[in-house]
Amino acid sequence: MSSQRPRIGLTGGIASGKSTVASLLAERGALIIDADRIVRELQEPGGAGLAAIVEAFGPAMLTPEGQLDRAALGALVFADDQARERLNGLIHPLVRAEAAARLAAAPAEQLVVEDIPLLVETGQAPSFDEVIVVQAPLEVRLSRMERDRGMSREQALGRIQAQASDEERAAVATQLIINDAGLPELEAQVRALWGRLLASREG
Numbered sequence: 001m002s003s004q005r006p007r008i009g010l011t012g013g014i015a016s017g018k019s020t021v022a023s024l025l026a027e028r029g030a031l032i033i034d035a036d037r038i039v040r041e042l043q044e045p046g047g048a049g050l051a052a053i054v055e056a057f058g059p060a061m062l063t064p065e066g067q068l069d070r071a072a073l074g075a076l077v078f079a080d081d082q083a084r085e086r087l088n089g090l091i092h093p094l095v096r097a098e099a100a101a102r103l104a105a106a107p108a109e110q111l112v113v114e115d116i117p118l119l120v121e122t123g124q125a126p127s128f129d130e131v132i133v134v135q136a137p138l139e140v141r142l143s144r145m146e147r148d149r150g151m152s153r154e155q156a157l158g159r160i161q162a163q164a165s166d167e168e169r170a171a172v173a174t175q176l177i178i179n180d181a182g183l184p185e186l187e188a189q190v191r192a193l194w195g196r197l198l199a200s201r202e203g
């Protein structure tokens with residue numbers, strides 16, 4: 001077995017099925033580093049991310065209990081490119097530092113998959129040996145966002161437009177997962193991918 005662990009990234013547009021793919025890989029033994037989860041931890045009261053957000057956008061971004069008002073910040077940044085870029089500039093360096101620390105601390109024998117929704121947007125693709133891209137049809141993604149997150153179609157489209165296109169992500173993918181059918185079909189693709197990742201590690 002090679003001693004050098006491959007760097008594996010997992011990405012895809014909002015509601016494409018990334019977290020589902022991450023869970024299926026975790027079931028097979030991958031360690032998942034979840035960028036969205038790191039963001040949420042940084043945004044807890046007392047976290048460096050929340051302090052930076054309040055400094056940049058003001059106390060209107062807090063609920064009366066002192067938590068991040070996600071709806072208020074989301075309404076601002078998904079309607080205003082400049083505000084979103086400012087938020088990204090504050091949060092992304094903190095996320096990268098925390099992800100790097102977790103990667104360094106991971107057991108050497110375990111395959112680590114970094115689930116990073118904005119991997120392509122943040123220009124990180126060249127740092128990865130593998131870029132797994134999950135894609136699902138636009139209509140399916142929109143109805144998931146309306147169903148699961150109670151978003152209007154306009155809000156859902158605003159988020160999709162704040163991200164890279166399917167073509168941009170496909171251009172840097174080493175593995176495309178097309179999530180356009182049911183869970184058994186998705187599982188079959190993940191099983192094949194896992195076999196290839198293990199084989200390339202051993203090869």
Ligand SMILES: CC(C)(COP(=O)(O)OP(=O)(O)OC[C@H]1O[C@@H](n2cnc3c(N)ncnc32)[C@H](O)[C@@H]1O)[C@@H](O)C(=O)NCCC(=O)NCCS
Pocket residue numbers: 013014015035036039069070071073074077084087088091095116117118159162163
């Ligand atoms: C704006 C916030 C408060 C909205 O919170 P909310 O609970 O509504 O959404 P959540 O955090 O669950 O994000 C859901 C999805 O939205 C998309 N998204 C989130 N932030 C961004 C962004 N800055 N640009 C483009 N898409 C984004 C991603 O696909 C993400 O998976 C939150 O997304 C946030 O703090 N974003 C900034 C940090 C970031 O860039 N996160 C993305 C992954 S590193």
Ligand SMILES: Nc1ncnc2c1ncn2[C@@H]1O[C@H](COP(=O)(O)OP(=O)(O)OP(=O)(O)O)[C@@H](O)[C@H]1O
Pocket residue numbers: 012013014015016017018019020021036117144148179180181182183186
């Ligand atoms: N093949 C599938 N068949 C049925 N439901 C699916 C399938 N793939 C994903 N889903 C469902 O679609 C929803 C969105 O999937 P998931 O949370 O994995 O997407 P995501 O890309 O991680 O989303 P986000 O960007 O919002 O974090 C979930 O409710 C999930 O159970």
